[in-house]
Amino acid sequence: MTINTVPTQPIEGQVPGTSGLRKKVEVFADPGYLETYTQAIFNAIQPRGKELVLGGDGRFFNREAMQTILRMAAANGVARVIVGQNGILSTPAASHLIRKRAAFGGLILSASHNPGGPKGDFGLKYNIANGGPAPEDITDTIVACAQNIDAYYIANGEAPSLSTIGESQLGDMVIEVVDPVDDYAALMAELFNFTAIRSLIASGFTLRFDAMHAVTGPYATEILVNRLGAPAKSVLNGTPSEDFGGGHPDPNPVWAKPLFDLLHGPEAPDFGAASDGDGDRNMILGRDIYVTPSDSLAVLAANAHLVPGYAGGITGVARSMPTSAASDRVAEALGIEAFQTPTGWKYFGTLLDAGRATLCGEESAGTGSNHVREKDGLWAVLLWLNILAVKRQSVKQILTDHWAKFGRDYYSRHDYESIDSTAANALMSELKSNLAALPGQKAAGLVIKSAEDFAYTDPISGAATTGQGVILTYEGGARAMLRLSGTGTEGATLRVYLEQYAPPGAALDRDAQDALSAVIAATKAVARIPEHTGRDHPDVIS
Numbered sequence: 001m002t003i004n005t006v007p008t009q010p011i012e013g014q015v016p017g018t019s020g021l022r023k024k025v026e027v028f029a030d031p032g033y034l035e036t037y038t039q040a041i042f043n044a045i046q047p048r049g050k051e052l053v054l055g056g057d058g059r060f061f062n063r064e065a066m067q068t069i070l071r072m073a074a075a076n077g078v079a080r081v082i083v084g085q086n087g088i089l090s091t092p093a094a095s096h097l098i099r100k101r102a103a104f105g106g107l108i109l110s111a112s113h114n115p116g117g118p119k120g121d122f123g124l125k126y127n128i129a130n131g132g133p134a135p136e137d138i139t140d141t142i143v144a145c146a147q148n149i150d151a152y153y154i155a156n157g158e159a160p161s162l163s164t165i166g167e168s169q170l171g172d173m174v175i176e177v178v179d180p181v182d183d184y185a186a187l188m189a190e191l192f193n194f195t196a197i198r199s200l201i202a203s204g205f206t207l208r209f210d211a212m213h214a215v216t217g218p219y220a221t222e223i224l225v226n227r228l229g230a231p232a233k234s235v236l237n238g239t240p241s242e243d244f245g246g247g248h249p250d251p252n253p254v255w256a257k258p259l260f261d262l263l264h265g266p267e268a269p270d271f272g273a274a275s276d277g278d279g280d281r282n283m284i285l286g287r288d289i290y291v292t293p294s295d296s297l298a299v300l301a302a303n304a305h306l307v308p309g310y311a312g313g314i315t316g317v318a319r320s321m322p323t324s325a326a327s328d329r330v331a332e333a334l335g336i337e338a339f340q341t342p343t344g345w346k347y348f349g350t351l352l353d354a355g356r357a358t359l360c361g362e363e364s365a366g367t368g369s370n371h372v373r374e375k376d377g378l379w380a381v382l383l384w385l386n387i388l389a390v391k392r393q394s395v396k397q398i399l400t401d402h403w404a405k406f407g408r409d410y411y412s413r414h415d416y417e418s419i420d421s422t423a424a425n426a427l428m429s430e431l432k433s434n435l436a437a438l439p440g441q442k443a444a445g446l447v448i449k450s451a452e453d454f455a456y457t458d459p460i461s462g463a464a465t466t467g468q469g470v471i472l473t474y475e476g477g478a479r480a481m482l483r484l485s486g487t488g489t490e491g492a493t494l495r496v497y498l499e500q501y502a503p504p505g506a507a508l509d510r511d512a513q514d515a516l517s518a519v520i521a522a523t524k525a526v527a528r529i530p531e532h533t534g535r536d537h538p539d540v541i542s
């Protein structure tokens with residue numbers, strides 16, 4: 001094998017966000033770009049003689065990128081790459097495979113829920129040996145390496161086809177192609193009572209899982225249909241496509257509207273769920289009810305002990321800062337620890353490794369547990385199904401009972417998308433410079449109790465992170481959080497997260513936007529959102 005040393009392409013200002021590097025396909029496909037970033041990862045992690053897992057969500061450019069990365073892995077001395085057949089692995093399945101095979105780490109090719117296709121997005125992320133996203137010290141090293149690089153190494157010739165399961169060689173490196181679903185399905189069968197879910201379905205319980213033309217189609221068909229006996233029509237949009245059928249594979253009421261409408265219409269099944277491009281996000285619906293991700297985490301925490309994988313109880317619940325406090329209330333009632341971390345799954349890794357948290361969740365449709373080190377869409381669906389199989393109540397009943405016991409955290413996220421980056425930064429810095437003056441002030445009738453720029457020190461590693469978003473708390477149980485997205489690829493996105501607690505006994509069935517109207521108005525005024533963004537309304541309300 002000849003190894004080529006090729007000059008790199010400058011990676012300017014390409015700082016990986018909460019989930020690795022995400023850019024437009026045309027940026028990644030620009031000759032030398034993917035290569036430079038991949039070499040920066042290799043320079044940072046030094047994988048010579050090691051085993052890596054490689055997989056992607058199958059989006060446009062996945063195949064070409066796999067070829068390049070395999071040839072570069074060989075040239076960088078990697079001993080073995082374990083890769084999903086046809087280059088496919090959902091993100092949670094990749095996380096599981098890294099752990100199961102005790103690999104050195106893994107490369108995941110995905111831009112998650114961002115649109116795919118030639119005009120869409122692509123992404124590359126490095127996960128460490130625990131199966132989780134690389135922590136900040138490693139991503140910082142990757143960034144530093146990307147800025148100090150003048151050559152990449154690539155083996156000549158083509159990498160072997162990934163369509164057949166089995167082993168082949170590329171130079172000295174072994175390429176092992178594995179079935180993408182098998183190991184993951186086996187893990188789910190260990191955690192959940194498949195017999196109970198099977199009999200729930202056999203009793204006439206109906207469900208629809210929307211794979212959104214993305215990676216979970218084959219996983220859902222194997223687990224829900226083949227193993228749990230759901231009729232084939234239960235899986236919607238189950239054939240993955242390179243551009244996700246032209247849609248946004250993002251499981252929320254906006255992008256999964258057909259499913260949302262189905263569950264609110266006359267033909268509603270008992271249960272509805274969806275997952276995203278790479279299979280780590282989830283949306284949960286019952287007949288005539290949408291379960292917010294924050295509420296879902298709380299309900300799962302309160303009921304996890306009903307399921308074999310968590311029968312011994314859970315040790316703690318971790319949620320990202322902008323996720324509602326609903327799960328904190330459950331943790332308090334259970335007498336277990338509750339953690340508030342910065343946005344991004346990587347901050348849960350140390351808590352899961354140390355056994356301090358068992359369940360984790362983010363308001364952005366991410367829920368997971370210590371079974372892998374990523375959020376896991378189908379896992380959340382199966383946990384709900386197992387709980388439903390035990391309780392034999394409707395989703396609505398479970399949620400209503402939960403609120404009656406713990407109170408309800410009305411919650412919504414308002415996104416201002418594709419705003420001018422300078423304006424977005426000005427908004428955040430103005431707000432941050434005013435923080436000390438805010439407590440005691442009144443905005444739109446609400447009194448500000450406290451204002452902080454969220455900083456976090458990892459209780460296990462001691463790693464400190466600052467500037468993770470502004471938290472405003474108001475008297476009367478309202479809270480607002482503001483931060484700029486780290487995953488967008490066009491301009492800036494301002495996320496405003498809004499929450500209002502209603503204790504047991506208060507009105508628990510109000511419309512969320514209505515229940516949040518005071519905190520919405522107050523936060524708009526405090527951060528001068530219309531003045532900075534030129535917008536009076538958010539683009540997306542979820």
Ligand code: G1P
Nearest residue numbers: 018019344345362364485486487
């Ligand atoms: C978004 C979500 C965040 C999640 C990340 C990766 O990041 O808000 O919770 O961890 O995607 O899926 P953001 O665009 O807000 O930086």
Ligand code: ZN
Nearest residue numbers: 112113278280
């Ligand atoms: Zn995702």
